[in-house]
Amino acid sequence: MARAVDPAELAPTQHAWEVNAAAVRVRAGRRMAVDGLDLRLGTGVHGLLGPNGAGKTTLIRALATVLRPAGGTLELLGVDVGGRPDLRTLRRRIGYLPQDFGFYRRFTVREFVEHMAWLKEVDRRRVPGAVQQALERVGLADRAGDTMRTLSGGMLRRAGIAQAIVNDPDLLLLDEPTVGLDPAQRLDFRALLRDIGEQCCVIVSTHLIEDVAAACHRVVLLSSGKAVFQGTPQDLVDAGADSDLGDTAIERGYSALLARHHEGAAR
Structure with missing residues (x-):
């Protein structure tokens, strides 16, 4: 059984909260996809889990300032976005990789990342070095001269990650970043997350629970727009039992917490 986690335990040791949400509500069309969410996240890698329709993408879009909250208080990097x-x-100061991102197909990989650095207003003197570093970190330095239209799905995803980190963000938001990555690329990506998370608040929305277990310091589980669990990957493992649904201990913990939430909501 997972213990209740005091939000104070999630405090970073050196930095203020990068994300501080209190009773936040965010609409997705006519639906209130995030409804009364309390969340405080600091430096480190945070996995955002939940079934389809739980509100993960809507929350990421709000944290990226694409959507404005319909209620509550949301502070990002000390700034009240409301x-x-x-x-x-x-x-x-924000890096953002949406599930689907646009690009000019005739741009080379380097031109694409340079263009995104320009949009993020990176100091032009820093752009060449920042672009090269971003490409090296995602393993695309040897493909920098290839056009975007020639890239595989996994390489496109890595180019998307490169643009998200080119401005050396303080808050990095990644929505399903490992889609299309092969197993070896996912291992490299996990290592990259752990490295970036040493100095940055990273939030990764994913359906791949094993990525969360391997790369994340903390886990937030959403269901029906609410955070039904916050804790470490080990806390998530401890929430399950052998009889719960799932092939691994962390999957069983995930399933058990969702089942308990649905049972409580039905009462």
């Missing part, structure tokens, strides 16, 4: 701040300045 107070109509200078979002342009805030966005310079």
